Amino acid sequence: MSVLSEILSRRYLLFQLSAREIKSRYKQSYLGIAWAVIQPLALMTIFSIIFTKVIRIEIKDYPYPIFVYSGLLLWGLFSRSLTLLTDSMVSNANLIRRVYFPRQMFLLSGIAARLVDFAIAFLIYFVLMIVYRVRPTSHFMWSVPIVGIVCCLALGVSLFTSALQVFRRDVSAVMRLVVQVWFYATPIIYPLDRVPARWRWVSYLNPMTGAVEGFKDAVLRGRTPDLGLLGISVATTAALLVLGSAFFARAERQFADLI
Amino acid sequence: MNDQPTIVVDNISKRYHKRAGTGTLLSMIPGLRPRTSDEFWALKDLSFEVARGECLGIIGANGAGKSTLLKILSRITGQTSGRISVNGRVGTLLEVGTGFHQELTGRENVFLSGAILGMGRREINAKFDEIVDFSGIAEFIDTPVKRYSSGMRVRLGFAIAAHLDPEILLIDEVLAVGDAAFQKKCLGKMGDVTGPEGRTILFVSHNLGAIKGLCTRCILLEKGRLILDASAGEAVTAYLKRSFQRSAVVTFPDKPHARGQIVTVRMLDDAGHEKIDFPCGATPVLEVSYLLREPVSGCQVTCIVTGPFNELLFATADTDTHSALKETRQPGAYTARVALPMSEFNVGTYHVALGLGIPRIDKFDRQEALAFDLHDAGGFGALKDGYRRRGLLLKEAHWETTACREGPE
Numbered sequence: 001m002s003v004l005s006e007i008l009s010r011r012y013l014l015f016q017l018s019a020r021e022i023k024s025r026y027k028q029s030y031l032g033i034a035w036a037v038i039q040p041l042a043l044m045t046i047f048s049i050i051f052t053k054v055i056r057i058e059i060k061d062y063p064y065p066i067f068v069y070s071g072l073l074l075w076g077l078f079s080r081s082l083t084l085l086t087d088s089m090v091s092n093a094n095l096i097r098r099v100y101f102p103r104q105m106f107l108l109s110g111i112a113a114r115l116v117d118f119a120i121a122f123l124i125y126f127v128l129m130i131v132y133r134v135r136p137t138s139h140f141m142w143s144v145p146i147v148g149i150v151c152c153l154a155l156g157v158s159l160f161t162s163a164l165q166v167f168r169r170d171v172s173a174v175m176r177l178v179v180q181v182w183f184y185a186t187p188i189i190y191p192l193d194r195v196p197a198r199w200r201w202v203s204y205l206n207p208m209t210g211a212v213e214g215f216k217d218a219v220l221r222g223r224t225p226d227l228g229l230l231g232i233s234v235a236t237t238a239a240l241l242v243l244g245s246a247f248f249a250r251a252e253r254q255f256a257d258l259i
Numbered sequence: 260m261n262d263q264p265t266i267v268v269d270n271i272s273k274r275y276h277k278r279a280g281t282g283t284l285l286s287m288i289p290g291l292r293p294r295t296s297d298e299f300w301a302l303k304d305l306s307f308e309v310a311r312g313e314c315l316g317i318i319g320a321n322g323a324g325k326s327t328l329l330k331i332l333s334r335i336t337g338q339t340s341g342r343i344s345v346n347g348r349v350g351t352l353l354e355v356g357t358g359f360h361q362e363l364t365g366r367e368n369v370f371l372s373g374a375i376l377g378m379g380r381r382e383i384n385a386k387f388d389e390i391v392d393f394s395g396i397a398e399f400i401d402t403p404v405k406r407y408s409s410g411m412r413v414r415l416g417f418a419i420a421a422h423l424d425p426e427i428l429l430i431d432e433v434l435a436v437g438d439a440a441f442q443k444k445c446l447g448k449m450g451d452v453t454g455p456e457g458r459t460i461l462f463v464s465h466n467l468g469a470i471k472g473l474c475t476r477c478i479l480l481e482k483g484r485l486i487l488d489a490s491a492g493e494a495v496t497a498y499l500k501r502s503f504q505r506s507a508v509v510t511f512p513d514k515p516h517a518r519g520q521i522v523t524v525r526m527l528d529d530a531g532h533e534k535i536d537f538p539c540g541a542t543p544v545l546e547v548s549y550l551l552r553e554p555v556s557g558c559q560v561t562c563i564v565t566g567p568f569n570e571l572l573f574a575t576a577d578t579d580t581h582s583a584l585k586e587t588r589q590p591g592a593y594t595a596r597v598a599l600p601m602s603e604f605n606v607g608t609y610h611v612a613l614g615l616g617i618p619r620i621d622k623f624d625r626q627e628a629l630a631f632d633l634h635d636a637g638g639f640g641a642l643k644d645g646y647r648r649r650g651l652l653l654k655e656a657h658w659e660t661t662a663c664r665e666g667p668e
Contacts, residue, residue, distance in 0.1 A: 016374040019367075020360055027362040027403075098353040099375055100334040253337035256330060257275060 003102050003249065010101060017109035022116055036117035037124050040076050044069045047189050059191060062220060066125075066132045071188035073125055074215045077118040078150050078208065079179045085110045085158035086175045089166050093259040103252050104245075107158055111151050118147070125219065134220060142218035142225055149230075150211050153237045159244025163251035166259050186212055204229065207236035263346070264308040265427060265459045266332065271341030273302040273327050273483075301327040302338070303483040314460040316474035316491050318467065318498050320627070323480040325463045329353065329429045332461065347459070350377055350425030356416030361405040365396065365415055368404050372419050386422045393444075394418035421448045424458075431463045467495045467569040495568065503610045503630035507533035511626055519551040519558070519615050519623040522592070526631050535629070538636030539653060540602050547595045549615055549624075556587040558623070560595055561614040566651055567607040573600075601633065605653045608632050 007014065026032040048065045051057040059067050088106040089096065096103065129136065165171040186208040187195070195203050203209045210233035214225030277297040302324045309315050317325045330336045332343060333351040351357075358375035359368050369390055373383040391397050394414045396407075404412060421444075464470055470477060470491055477494035479487040479501075487497050507526045514520045527544040528534045537543050547560055559576045566572050577595050578584045601609070610630045616622040635647070 010374075010377075012378075012380045013374040015380075016371045020363065020371055023367070024360055024362050095358055095375065097335065099351050099357050100349075101375070101377075256336040 003104060003245075007102050007105055007108070010105070013101060014105055014109055014112070017105060018112035021109055021113035025113070033117075033120060036120040040069060040072045040121050041124065043072050047072075051189065057190060057194070062134070063132050066128045066134060066220065067191075067216070068189055069125060069128055070216050070220050071186075071212050073118070073121055074147070074150060074212055075183060075186065075188050075208070076121060077114055077147070078154050078211075079183065080117070081111055081114040081151070081154035082158060082161070082175065082179055083172075084114060085154060086161040086165055086172050088158075089162045089255060090169070090172075090259060096255050096259055103255060104159075104248065107155055107162060110158075111155060114154075115147075115151065135222070136219075137222035139218050139222050139224060143215055146211050146214050146218065146225070146230070149233055149237055150208075152241060153207055153211070153233065156237055156240025156244045159241070159248040163248050163255075166251070166255050182206075182208065188212055204232060207233040209233075263311075265311045265313075265346050266309040266461075267342075267344045268305055268307050268328075268332075269342045269344075271302060271305050271331065271338040271343060272300060273324070273331060273336075274339040275299045275301055300483050302331070305341070305480075305483075305485050307478060307485060307488055309459055309461065311459055312457050313476060314462060314474045316470040316477035316494065317461060317463045317480065318465075318470060318477060318494060319480035320502055322482075324483040325480055326353070326431055327483075328480070329431050329461065329463060333429050345427065347426030348377065349427045349429065350423045351429045352376075352420050352423075353429075353431045354416075355413050355420065359404055359412065359416065362403055364403055365400040365407070368415070369400075369419060372416070373422075376419065376423055377425060378423065382424070390418045390422050393421060417445050421445050427459045427461070429461045432465065465569065467498070471495055471568065499567075499569065499608065499610065499630065502627050504628075505535060505630050507535045507629075507631075509626075509629050511624075514624065517623050518553055518555060518621070519549060521547060521549045521613055521615055521624045521626050521628075523548040524611070524613060524626070524628045526629060535631045537601070537631065537633055539604070539606060539633050540636055541633070542598045542600065542602055543631055545597050545599055545611060547597075547613060548592065549595070550592050551588055551590045553590050554587050555617065557585055557617045557620070558588060558615070559584065559618065561618075562597060562599075563612045563614070564599060564601075565610045565612070566604075567609070569610070570651065572604075572609070572651070603652050603654065604633055605648065605651055606633055606635055607651075 026035070029035070031038065044065055047068045051068075052064050057064070085107050088110050089103065092106050128134075161171055161175055185203070185206055187203060192200075192203060192209065192213055210226070210229035210231070214230045214233075217223050217225040275298075277299050305324075305328065317328065319325050327336070329351070330353075331338045332345060333349055333353075335351070335353075356368075356372060358372045360371060363371065369387060370383055373390075374380075378386075391400055394417070396411050396414055399407065399411065404415075407415070460473075462470065462474060474491040477489065477491040478485055479489075479494045479498050481501065487494055489497070508523065509525075510523045511521055523546075525533055525546040526535050527546055528537065528541070529544070531544075534543075545562060547562075549560060551558070559578045561574060561576045563574045564572045575597065577597070599611075608630050609632070611628045613624075613626050613628045614622065615624045
């Protein structure tokens, strides 16, 4: 039985694991699920102060806060998924040692939990749209496939990192650093056209560039995303998913012994 | 279809690397790498088949590979070589309360743990009331599991496990916890459904009584190899014979790195002669010679006596008699003697396990030391009136009988 059909046949378990991930995170906390909103809002405020009061950065047509929030929103989904998923095998060591089901289900349930956070943070974006008088257009629907691409990209990367983390715990520390660098390499707090032309190819190679730019096009600028850029994201994501699945399947056999 | 074996294990082996995952970048430098081999075969060339509806016991000393075998069959870990084929939905019970989450309520955990163990939404919904009923903790079902006592956790975990309905059930030692009455209830429920049409069970346990009661067949593992595949009774007897030496003097191999170790054990009669066969009513004397390599305080020598089917009869320690022994003991050789209070036990083979260490802190040495026999001495309980009194204990009870003149009204 292939892994995919096995996962499908146990979708109730997937639901339960996702529910556990969501419920356990906010139990015994005062603010509960509000934390999903506080983080992007805080970052938005900090970057807005820095780039409008301290260092001036010019954004054509849009106020900086809503510009940066739209990027932070999608980035938050990606980066928080990545850090959660990288640790997900090790943090579920107890289950891995004692019962079998496809280990990929830990990754999928992690993504599902992060999508819930994302949806809540998205509500704040609608508030910002009203505040800054941004009208939604029909291009808004592009955000759906783009969110899908970002989830798959996080999944593709974590197929490698979560398995490697079982072998060596350094991986999670390395990933935290990588995520930080990756954040600044992606046009979130600055617009893509501010990158010097001769360095722009680096940005283009980054699969998150197409996603973040496309997302901003869809929810903010109201235009069709740059399909060339988005194509790079899709191709990278597909390659990572295929290679990652093969790598994960090989590594998985040793999880219970090494974890 | 039914004649086909449900499980076929074909020549499987499993190798572990003792130091796996411990190396750092530094140890990549050839000179710094330890030279000794770190290979360890948990299972070696194991083959057997299990038919549908069979209940197979798996026994063996600690480290014999029992749990590794279950983990391979349940796909938790892969084998190094060989092939297995498993036909049917597998349920694995390696612990009670698999997947319980501390922060979630009992109700939430029934659904979570049930799903983890392989149940679907409809199945759990249908059995939910029955599970809660079986656990006997209905009034706490909406309390977070972290507030449960360990007993309550076990009961809820067992209740879920007992309602699993896989075609093949792999059970590891889980029955070692929980109170006896509840265990029996669970064993009963699990045993209900074996048989030609029912489920197949593989059952690992140190509880040899349970193995005999539940299993039709039993395999005995020793150091990763299958050494006997026979009826449960035969396998249990063979296991006890192999693990406990039938000799009045047993000397153990040197453990130069242990803080202390048991050196020799002797079994003596009242007169001080070495002996392993005593008449019922006798008081065998156990003599333990041990060694401490450094001064230790709080250490004790413990002795555990188990019965013909490994039932734990009693445990005793040298500090019970002389609490001054809890103070620091100087390094050196010691000899301890204890008269085992066996006078009320029935005919059979009894086993002595010895331990040396600081309770709950450090175990220096542990040995399944030896076995001795009690035989019929012709007194009470002996072969009389054509049968022998049954039971672990020989207890003569005093009866008084009065003849009633008037019959029942």
